[in-house]
Amino acid sequence: xxPMVERRRDRAPMSAPKPIEPPEHLKTLAAGPIDxxxxxxxxxxxxxxxxxxxxxxxxxxxGMTDSFTYQEQTPKLICDARKDYLVLRIADxxxxxxxxxxxxxxxxxxxxxxxxxxxxxxxxxPVMVAEVRMQLSQGITSQDSLSELCRMAEAVAKS
Numbered sequence: 001x002x003p004m005v006e007r008r009r010d011r012a013p014m015s016a017p018k019p020i021e022p023p024e025h026l027k028t029l030a031a032g033p034i035d036x037x038x039x040x041x042x043x044x045x046x047x048x049x050x051x052x053x054x055x056x057x058x059x060x061x062x063g064m065t066d067s068f069t070y071q072e073q074t075p076k077l078i079c080d081a082r083k084d085y086l087v088l089r090i091a092d093x094x095x096x097x098x099x100x101x102x103x104x105x106x107x108x109x110x111x112x113x114x115x116x117x118x119x120x121x122x123x124x125x126p127v128m129v130a131e132v133r134m135q136l137s138q139g140i141t142s143q144d145s146l147s148e149l150c151r152m153a154e155a156v157a158k159s
Contacts, residue, residue, distance in 0.1 A: 022082055026082075027081045029079070029086060030081040030086055041088055074092060076091050076092070118155060118156070121156060122156065125152050
């Protein structure tokens with residue numbers, strides 16, 4: 001019995017598409033001093049950091065050092081030029097693998113958990129607003145829905 005699909009041996013194997021080469025100005029930025037790329041990073045995050053400043057405390061420095069020591073990693077800032085953008089990342093200097101920083105103490109873990117909860121609340125707010133509007137348009141006033149929406153608004157306001 002013949003297989004349903006025969007492989008033709010007289011055809012050359014298909015090669016992978018050639019990666020698109022980044023433009024020279026991106027290659028230059030990626031290879032040059034990192035301060036311009038960090039300035040670009042702040043510019044991109046200008047709405048999250050309107051003062052173009054991030055405060056780094058002793059607690060932050062110790063936390064990062066402890067985390068990398070525990071994971072037996074040596075951080076290295078890497079900037080790669082891609083097709084039409086730059087990628088700024090932290091990699092392990094020894095392996096080259098991307099580093100995903102983990103929380104190394106209870107307070108950092110709680111901060112990460114609060115940030116995760118806030119992201120989920122922000123995702124749910126538009127759904128909750130639509131639900132409350134629908135209820136109000138139908139003459140329904142749900143105390144539970146209004147209370148939940150207020151709780152969400154307070155959480156966002158406190159962040």
